[in-house]
Amino acid sequence: MKTIKLEVYGLVQGVGFRFMTKKLADELGVKGIVMNRNDGSVYIEAQADPMTLQQFISQVKLSPSPSGRVDDVRIDEIDHAPYKDFSVTYQ
Structure with a gap:
């Protein structure tokens, strides 16, 4: 099991990006x-x-949301305890 963080830039807010990302992760x-x-x-x-x-x-990178647009993705491997599921969180 490997854990990464992605920082995604572009038209990624207000277009259903988080919820479509969750759907993709679940699939x-x-x-x-x-x-x-x-x-x-x-x-x-x-x-x-x-x-x-x-x-x-x-x-x-292709944008899981049809209304979104990804211009840049920064990826790094990180250490993290095992997750139980994939969730949309709020700051």
């Missing part, structure tokens, strides 16, 4: 969190096996 079996940030970006922590994470990253 792939990814655990973690997604939340809006004050700077207009979206923050994601995702936990799964490396192949599944690659699929997840690819879909996030």
Whole structure:
């Protein structure tokens, strides 16, 4: 199990991006969190096996929301205790 954080920039707030990201995560079996940030970006922590994470990253880069647009994604591996599910959180 690997855990990564993604910082997603573009048109990613107000377009259903978090909820579509949760739907994608649930379909792939990814655990973690997604939340809006004050700077207009979206923050994601995702936990799964490396192949599944690659699929997840690819879909996030394409924007899981049809109304969204992803301009940049910054990805780093992090240490985190196991997540139980994938949830939309609020700051």
